[in-house]
Amino acid sequence: MTERVVRLPDVGEGIAEAELVEWQVQVGDLVREDAVLGAVMTDKATVEIPSPAEGRVVWLAGKVGDMLAIGSDFVRLDVDSKGETSTTTAAPAVQTTSAPARKAGHAARATPAIAPAHVAPSPQPLATPARREGERPLAAPAVRLRAREAGVDLRQLHGSGPAGRITHDDLDSYIARGSDDAPALRRRPKTAVTETKIVGLRRKIAERMSIANARIPHITYVEEVDVTALEDLRAKLNEQKRTDRPKLTLLPFLMQAIVRAVAAQPELNAHFDDEAGIVHQHAAVHMGIATQTGSGLMVPVVRHTEARDLFDCAAEVIRVTEAARNGTATRDELIGSTITITSLGALGGLATTPIINHPEVAIVGVNRIAIRPHWDGAGFVPRKMMNLSSSFDHRVIDGFNAALFVQRIKTQLETPAMIFIDA
Amino acid sequence: MNDTTCKLLVIGAGPGGYTCAIRAGQLGIDTVVVESEKPGGTCLNIGCIPSKALIHAADTYETVARAADGKAQLGISALKPSLDFTKTIAWKYDIVRRLNGGVSGLLKRAGVRYVAGHASFHDGKTVEVHTTNGVQLIHAETIVIATGSAPIELPSLPFGGRVISSTDALALAEVPKRLIVVGGGYIGLELGTAFAKLGADVTVVEATPRILPQYDGELSDPVARRLRALGVTILTSAKAKGLVAEGTALLIETADGGQTTLEADKILVTVGRKPATSGFGLELLDLDMDGPYIRIDDRCRTSMRGVFAIGDVTGEPMLAHRAMAQGEMVAEIVAGHRRAWDRVAIPAICFTDPEIVTVGLSPSEAWDKGLEVKSDLFPFKASGRALTLDRDDGFIRTVARADNHVLLGIQGVGPGLAELSAAFSLALEMGARLEDIALTIHAHPTLSEGFHEAALKSLGHAIHV
Numbered sequence: 001m002t003e004r005v006v007r008l009p010d011v012g013e014g015i016a017e018a019e020l021v022e023w024q025v026q027v028g029d030l031v032r033e034d035a036v037l038g039a040v041m042t043d044k045a046t047v048e049i050p051s052p053a054e055g056r057v058v059w060l061a062g063k064v065g066d067m068l069a070i071g072s073d074f075v076r077l078d079v080d081s082k083g084e085t086s087t088t089t090a091a092p093a094v095q096t097t098s099a100p101a102r103k104a105g106h107a108a109r110a111t112p113a114i115a116p117a118h119v120a121p122s123p124q125p126l127a128t129p130a131r132r133e134g135e136r137p138l139a140a141p142a143v144r145l146r147a148r149e150a151g152v153d154l155r156q157l158h159g160s161g162p163a164g165r166i167t168h169d170d171l172d173s174y175i176a177r178g179s180d181d182a183p184a185l186r187r188r189p190k191t192a193v194t195e196t197k198i199v200g201l202r203r204k205i206a207e208r209m210s211i212a213n214a215r216i217p218h219i220t221y222v223e224e225v226d227v228t229a230l231e232d233l234r235a236k237l238n239e240q241k242r243t244d245r246p247k248l249t250l251l252p253f254l255m256q257a258i259v260r261a262v263a264a265q266p267e268l269n270a271h272f273d274d275e276a277g278i279v280h281q282h283a284a285v286h287m288g289i290a291t292q293t294g295s296g297l298m299v300p301v302v303r304h305t306e307a308r309d310l311f312d313c314a315a316e317v318i319r320v321t322e323a324a325r326n327g328t329a330t331r332d333e334l335i336g337s338t339i340t341i342t343s344l345g346a347l348g349g350l351a352t353t354p355i356i357n358h359p360e361v362a363i364v365g366v367n368r369i370a371i372r373p374h375w376d377g378a379g380f381v382p383r384k385m386m387n388l389s390s391s392f393d394h395r396v397i398d399g400f401n402a403a404l405f406v407q408r409i410k411t412q413l414e415t416p417a418m419i420f421i422d423a
Numbered sequence: 424m425n426d427t428t429c430k431l432l433v434i435g436a437g438p439g440g441y442t443c444a445i446r447a448g449q450l451g452i453d454t455v456v457v458e459s460e461k462p463g464g465t466c467l468n469i470g471c472i473p474s475k476a477l478i479h480a481a482d483t484y485e486t487v488a489r490a491a492d493g494k495a496q497l498g499i500s501a502l503k504p505s506l507d508f509t510k511t512i513a514w515k516y517d518i519v520r521r522l523n524g525g526v527s528g529l530l531k532r533a534g535v536r537y538v539a540g541h542a543s544f545h546d547g548k549t550v551e552v553h554t555t556n557g558v559q560l561i562h563a564e565t566i567v568i569a570t571g572s573a574p575i576e577l578p579s580l581p582f583g584g585r586v587i588s589s590t591d592a593l594a595l596a597e598v599p600k601r602l603i604v605v606g607g608g609y610i611g612l613e614l615g616t617a618f619a620k621l622g623a624d625v626t627v628v629e630a631t632p633r634i635l636p637q638y639d640g641e642l643s644d645p646v647a648r649r650l651r652a653l654g655v656t657i658l659t660s661a662k663a664k665g666l667v668a669e670g671t672a673l674l675i676e677t678a679d680g681g682q683t684t685l686e687a688d689k690i691l692v693t694v695g696r697k698p699a700t701s702g703f704g705l706e707l708l709d710l711d712m713d714g715p716y717i718r719i720d721d722r723c724r725t726s727m728r729g730v731f732a733i734g735d736v737t738g739e740p741m742l743a744h745r746a747m748a749q750g751e752m753v754a755e756i757v758a759g760h761r762r763a764w765d766r767v768a769i770p771a772i773c774f775t776d777p778e779i780v781t782v783g784l785s786p787s788e789a790w791d792k793g794l795e796v797k798s799d800l801f802p803f804k805a806s807g808r809a810l811t812l813d814r815d816d817g818f819i820r821t822v823a824r825a826d827n828h829v830l831l832g833i834q835g836v837g838p839g840l841a842e843l844s845a846a847f848s849l850a851l852e853m854g855a856r857l858e859d860i861a862l863t864i865h866a867h868p869t870l871s872e873g874f875h876e877a878a879l880k881s882l883g884h885a886i887h888v
Contacts, residue, residue: 148765163829
């Protein structure tokens with residue numbers, strides 16, 4: 001038996017392997033020369049592989065769907081002839097393979113009697129070596145201009161034309177592909193979309209924000225507060241505080257001021273059951289403290305603020321916010337607030353438009369403290385100023401009452417003694 | 424003082440400058456171009472165009488003179504021609520004048536403002552122009568320097584008297600009896616050939632061992648042979664040392680180290696051109712230089728923002744068509760288009776007899792770059808067309824990469840070969856391979872078949888050689 005190996009030919013420039021898509025022969029079949037053995041698919045085309053010789057199939061390279069390397073054994077044939085084992089690379093049916101045109105040319109000169117078609121077939125695309133570094137890509141001027149205008153670096157392209165020439169089609173497909181296989185030499189628009197399912201706390205926040213924003217017509221009122229005196233007092237208290245007492249932030253002062261303000265305007269410490277059309281005015285002031293936690297916004301509650309003094313408030317704020325942050329807050333500590341404070345801490349912003357914690361009717365937002373020049377009648381003096389951005393449910397709170405409420409808080413904060421002494 | 428502002432100011436209305444200005448005008452850019460001489464620059468006024476006119480006149484005269492001498496094989500006889508050189512020069516001036524008008528018309532049609540006067544930099548955004556009506560100050564967002572180049576003067580042979588530049592040679596009142604050309608480059612040989620054909624006794628003094636040293640010997644040999652046939656004396660490895668005391672002869676140091684003097688009516692010095700970088704306040708900008716040239720990047724930007732430079736001031740090759748392409752590109756860049764210099768081929772033509780055309784790399788340049796090449800030539804001896812032109816000198820040569828057959832260079836030397844430069848440049852610019860040329864039908868009988876045959880030869884199957 002004389003075995004002849006048919007190897008998988010290079011069916012497309014620059015590819016290393018091709019997918020086997022069809023066998024037209026089985027082991028044991030007799031095939032004639034040029035009969036189709038099978039077909040492989042590259043990313044560009046399906047190419048039929050003809051048999052280079054007559055013989056009996058003794059071996060096939062694999063199953064349909066297998067990836068075959070270019071140049072690997074494709075089919076082995078038993079050719080009952082000369083008695084040597086020879087290896088052939090089959091010619092893909094879609095293109096002509098021949099001896100290099102030059103040799104054919106010599107033959108043509110030597111034997112002019114032979115019809116040129118037989119000895120000088122159409123020039124064979126030469127295997128083009130990969131572009132060396134620094135070598136300019138081969139492309140017509142119009143292709144180069146289009147590439148430049150599209151911001152495409154032609155060095156990133158593989159040309160499908162002869163000698164690796166980059167064609168208009170190569171450029172089109174490169175642009176269409178988005179060229180994510182090449183390092184970007186310019187900023188490219190990003191088109192990726194990441195989908196994240198909104199679950200758990202985030203979904204809860206989303207729902208509550210939607211309800212609050214859809215149902216409540218907000219009125220947001222921003223007022224400036226001079227906190228110079230308050231800050232002096234706070235600094236002094238912190239300096240002289242007992243070791244068993246927590247460090248004071250601005251929050252407990254604000255809480256105390258709100259307690260006094262709602263005492264004068266109880267309609268602000270309420271729940272509006274809009275479905276029933278009833279406003280539940282609460283005697284207890286359960287102060288919601290909007291808190292950023294690792295999993296999102298939570299509003300732990302300092303219950304009965306009206307019954308707590310400054311340090312008590314401070315300690316409770318620390319306790320409930322800590323509990324919310326480390327996930328140990330009980331259900332009771334997270335529901336039932338009657339009015340809410342929102343503070344972004346050090347960030348603060350100049351003004352915010354807080355969303356009311358439904359079904360409450362008021363939320364007080366704390367903005368950043370900044371030293372600003374203040375005209376005291378004779379000259380500019382530096383004062384510590386802070387904005388309060390507060391939102392109200394405009395269905396039950398009129399703008400006038402909202403303004404009055406903020407004014408009450410402002411008055412107390414600017415003259416902090418009033419937080420502690422009944423006028 | 425009269426103040427003007429514009430978006431783009433182009434200094435110099437030579438081929439680079441006027442092309443830039445016209446393209447900018449087309450793109451709707453408010454453009455001003457300043458020129459101290461006539462529009463068209465060196466090329467149109469004192470270079471390419473008038474020299475080609477002179478060469479054509481000389482060719483025609485020589486053809487008739489040869490017939491009169493009975494040297495022509497064509498069976499044509501003629502009486503000895505006479506030459507009214509004043510009329511020749513007038514004809515040449517008329518061509519130049521028509522083209523001056525043409526450029527002015529094109530600038531006007533593109534909406535470009537033309538300011539006649541000498542420009543000099545005030546700063547990177549302002550230029551002072553000395554016009555006949557006084558000084559005008561022009562403020563521009565962008566300035567393009569397109570001041571061109573000027574002939575190099577030899578210290579030992581300053582221009583004046585018998586020593587003339589190419590500019591002077593194109594404006595002579597009569598054909599000099601004895602002309603010495605110092606510098607055997609393309610300018611000297613183009614003019615030297617023309618004057619030889621017009622009857623001058625021409626001697627070429629070249630310092631290197633070969634005329635046309637920028638070309639390889641294969642290309643320059645047919646030109647050297649033709650020069651000798653025209654009676655031109657070529658002294659190579661010879662140095663012009665200066666005029667003798669009376670100023671009527673040139674002192675020459677010959678190849679063997681000896682000295683000789685040569686009487687001459689005119690001594691044409693064509694030893695190269697230098698960029699025009701002085702006399703217009705360029706030093707105020709303190710631009711980065713590249714030797715004597717203004718350094719530019721691939722967008723013709725200089726080291727100063729908003730200042731571009733194009734053409735001869737930016738270096739070799741000092742060719743009008745390079746400047747034009749740069750000018751066009753800069754106008755488009757100023758208009759906000761994305762452009763950069765990525766041209767593969769800048770053809771160069773030497774209008775000697777025969778003409779030399781080169782594009783891309785010569786075989787030796789390719790070897791120097793470490794490229795393995797196939798190079799073949801087709802001699803016009805085997806061309807039917809060449810013989811019908813009564814010429815059999817010259818050839819066309821292709822240089823292609825050995826591995827993928829992409830053409831790297833195409834050169835040729837032959838009568839009227841300049842017109843083939845388009846085919847050569849196109850092939851290179853399109854990235855053609857030998858096979859592309861081989862499979863393109865070239866009309867018969869033409870000299871262009873030589874291109875086809877050279878490619879076939881590299882592929883191993885030339886038909887006619």
